[in-house]
Amino acid sequence: MAENWVLTTTAQTPTNIAVIKYWGKRDETLILPVNSSISVTLDPTHLCTTTTVAVSPAFQQDRMWLNGKEISLSGGRYQNCLREIRSRAGDVQDKQKGIKIEKKDWEKLHVHIASYNNFPTAAGLASSAAGFACLVFALAKLMNVKEDLSKLSAIARQGSGSACRSLFGGFVKWIMGKEEDGSDSHAVQLVDEKHWNDLVIIIAVVSSRQKETSSTTGMRESVETSLLLKHRAEEIVPKRIVQMEEAIKNWDFASFAQLTCADSNQFHAVCLDTSPPIFYMNDTSHRIISCVEKWNRTEGSPQVAYTFDAGPNAVLIARDRKTAMQLLQRLLFHFPPNPDTDLNSYVIGDKSILKEAGIERMKDVQALLPPPEVKDNVQAQKYPGDVSYFICTKPGKGPVLLSDESLALIDPKTGLPK
Amino acid sequence: MAENWVLTTTAQTPTNIAVIKYWGKRDETLILPVNSSISVTLDPTHLCTTTTVAVSPAFQQDRMWLNGKEISLSGGRYQNCLREIRSRAGDVQDKQKGIKIEKKDWEKLHVHIASYNNFPTAAGLASSAAGFACLVFALAKLMNVKEDLSKLSAIARQGSGSACRSLFGGFVKWIMGKEEDGSDSHAVQLVDEKHWNDLVIIIAVVSSRQKETSSTTGMRESVETSLLLKHRAEEIVPKRIVQMEEAIKNWDFASFAQLTCADSNQFHAVCLDTSPPIFYMNDTSHRIISCVEKWNRTEGSPQVAYTFDAGPNAVLIARDRKTAMQLLQRLLFHFPPNPDTDLNSYVIGDKSILKEAGIERMKDVQALLPPPEVKDNVQAQKYPGDVSYFICTKPGKGPVLLSDESLALIDPKTGLPK
Incomplete structure (x- = not known):
């Protein structure tokens, strides 16, 4: 076996947003949650992580680069994933390249990992979920791990809890499990991304002056101090999981939206019930909620669901394209870009919705009228600059292998990031 | 009996702020709460309602003026209070004036009521609590009602729930009661205002661009939709009531502050868990909490407790005058007035704390250094104009009669507001 070969595998994995929230661990090391959760996988075209893993007998140690910058792999979360996969x-066997690695060799071989997010890492868009899912998925392919995706999800879970839900497309359930060793705490696909393909998702990336509590720290403090969390986890969420599965199965948007909004709000309520209290939503988040709630009430049935993770960004799920178009008009009316912003960088992702809404230039944004449900000047207020940008996307597929070697992030000659 | 006499009684009643919150009614008409609550009465020197009630055989109907403007008495809440007192x-008998009214006469006699708040009615400072307490107290005195203050509190309760707690000074408990007719749902004094006389209270009146949900509507929606409210009311509050009574009795500021802050946060958590969600606190409220929490943590034990009612205003309770001085410095550092504001109208109430803190002019505010616990530029940010003004006050006494007739708000000659 020649010593200068480099074998690579490249994968792409989506991010996901919970519609029934995960908040609180019953085991900090194994990352076992206090309740099951359900998420929708976001289209990787707009939000995904691409990861290349490479192995070579020439590598001296495991190394990793995130968005081009080398980062440490010494943390327990990376170590757990690497150990479990190995x-x-x-x-x-790669006959073309004349490479043969036996099962027992993997303990001695080192890997290089290069990972890249097609969206800002710090924007609070679940980059760690996509990241750990992609790492585990790519390593499993490279090392010819025979486990199915659910088994792999239980490994990704040990990197970042919500990562387990990024192993599947469509709607995904993370079953909390009962075992102490976490072996039954893993994700399953409820329906694939084609099941409910009317849905359109618009993410409002909200500007924030605050430094937010990390979700790891926040969860720990909620478990330790919130008197409401236990009640939520034990009494409320189990019922909501059943109802949410039904709503998804039956394309029941009214129930879906009601449950999604209520569960997001309850998660933030638990954060507020934590000592010291945690505030992830800010005034802009509140205003987006008020705008959606008012519209939904006026229509008589929910048109849009909202959900917020551990930050101020709003994830808005519209029942169909027409609704999404109307939603985008409302959002751009209340939250126009700063005067110096290019519309093209203010609404990103699937821009066709913008076009269908008749908005092609900044002057179209300026010409937007207040939505009909807005009754007075207070309600018609505009908050330019309070949203950084919008991403238009939809439910999407799970992890895929990128077999085109030109897409690899690691140079097979040097074994280093391109 | 001459027909042209006017008999008046004038009373002054404090407002109060709950430290264990009242949120949710089990009976909307009788105003019976889902849990007991505890409040501190605020010094009427700075926040109170003055009410004059007058009776004359010449009056054609019951009439009321609030802050000089006539308002309707037709609402159920006023009618309930008037009926119960009558x-x-x-x-x-007033021998000096030669007036004699017999018990049975009251059914036919009409009253004129003039009420005045020494603070902005719309600022969200529990004006209805002080108002209904004062109305009931003054009417009871005028009509020679023999019931004790607790019995009167059960009548004031039917005007505005929290009004029952304004019948006493110091710390007050509203016992939720068990009876269906509400007869045992009334207030009792836990300790008078002299018991814990170290405490200093600073209220930050926070500027808001939103129109808030009224507490009546908010409570109803929480009772109907929040899955956390029942758990709070039945499981959490009863324990906190016992702990709070202990903390107050023993001057245990650490427990008092922990319970006060936790209960305020939990009340707002329940509001967030309501559908549609209710946001009373805004970014400024959150920043005040963060400032206090950081300081308390740095000191190793609580120096200041915070509590927020159905609005963004912060009520801050400092353990003693020295702490209050340091608190005011911190608040003025982060929340200075707008450049055109007069310091004299920006910090009102007991201004001696301002003087002791060495702040006499605007340039003293500008010269304030960041508090020692502030570590970076984000934490040291200033938000001029985000607070409208501060009120410095302390725990205070209950209702009093103002026997000096020159203080009456109704002219005994005309029977109309002066």
Whole structure:
């Protein structure tokens, strides 16, 4: 076996947003949650992580680069994922390249990992979920791990809890499990991305002057101090999981929206019930909620669901394209860009919705009229600059392998990021 | 009996702020709460309602003026209070004026009521609590009602729930009661205002661009939709009531502050868990909390407790005068007035704290250094104009009669507001 070969595998994995929230661990090390959760996978075209994993006998140690910058792999979360995948590695043969790796060799071989997010890492868009899912998925392919996606999800879970839900497309349930070793705490797909393909998702990336509590710290403090969390996890969420599964199965948007909004609000209520209290939503988040609530009430049935993770960004799920178009008009009316902003960089992702809404230039934004449900000047207020940008997307597929080697992030000659 | 006499009584009643919150009614008409609550009465020197009630055989109907403007008495809440007090009226004799009213006469006699708040009615400072307490107290005195203050509190309760707690000074408990007719749902004094006389209270009146949900509407929607409210009312509050009574009795500021802050946050958590969600606190409220929490943590034990009612205003309770001085410095550092504001109208109430803090002019505010616990530029940010003004006050006494007739708000000659 020549010593200068480099074998690579490249994968792309989506991010996901919970519609029934995960908040609180019953085991900090294994990352076992206090309740099950349900998420929708976001279209990787607009939000995804691409990861190349490479192995070579020439590599001296495991190394990783995130968005081009080398980062440490010494943390327990990376170590857990690497250890769990390595222990399940199989024989690998690449006849074309004349490479043969036996199961037992993997313990000695080192890997290089290069990962890249097609969206700002710090924007609070679940980059760690996509990241750990992609790492585990790519390593499993490279090392010929035979486990199915659910088993892999239980490994990704040990990197970042919500990562387990990024192993599937469509709607995904993370079953909390009962076992102490976490072996039954894993994700399953409820329906694939084609099941409910009317849905359109618009993300408002909200400007924030505050430094937010990390979700790891926030969860720990909620578990330790919130008197409402236990009641939520034990009494409320189990019922909501059943109802949400039904709503998804039956394309029941009214129930889906009611549950999604209520569960997002309850998660933030638990954050507020934590000592010291945690505020992830800010005035802009509140205004987006008020705008959606008022519209939904006026229509008589929910048109749009909202959900917020551990930050001020709003994830808005519209029942169909027409509704999404109307939503975008409302959002751009209340939250226009700053005067110096290019509309093209203010609404990103699937820009066709913008076009269908008849908005092609900044003057079209300026010409937007107040929505009909807006009754007075207070309600018609505009907040330019309070949203950084919007991303238009939709439910999407799960992880895929990128077999085109030109898409690899690691140079097979040097074994280093391109 | 001459037909042209006018008999008046004038009373002054404090407002109060709950430290264990009242949120949710089990009976909307009788105003019976889903849990007991505890409040501190605020010094009437700075925040109070003055009410004059007058009776004359010449009056054609019951009439009321609030802050000089006539308002309707037709609402159920006023009618309930008037009916309950009238039914308990006794014989009244004023020998000096030669007036004699018999018990049975009260059913036919009409009253004029003039009420005045020494603070902005719309600022969200529990004006209805002080208002209904004062109305009931003054009417009871005028009509020679023999019931004790607790019995009167059960009548004031039917005007505005929290009004029952304004019948006493110091710390007050509203016992939720069990009876269906509400007869045992009334207030009792826990300790008078002299018991814990170190405490200093600073109220930050926060500027708001939003129109807030009224507490009546908010409570109803929480009772109907929040899945957390029942758990709070039945499981959490009863324990906190016991702990709070202990903390107050023993001057245990650490427990008092912990319970006060936690209960305020939990009340707002329940509001957020309501559908549609209710946001009373805004970014400024959150920043005040963060400032206090950081300081308390740095000191190793609570120096200041915060509590927020159905609005963005912060009520801050400092353990003693020295702490209050340091608190005011911190607040003025982060929330200075707008450049055109007069310091004299920006910090009102007991201004001696301002003087002790060495702040006499605007340039003293500008010269304030960041508090020692502030570590970076984000934490040291200033938000000029985000607070409208501060009120410095302390725990205070209950209702009093103003026997000096020159203080009456109704002219005994005309029977109309002066």
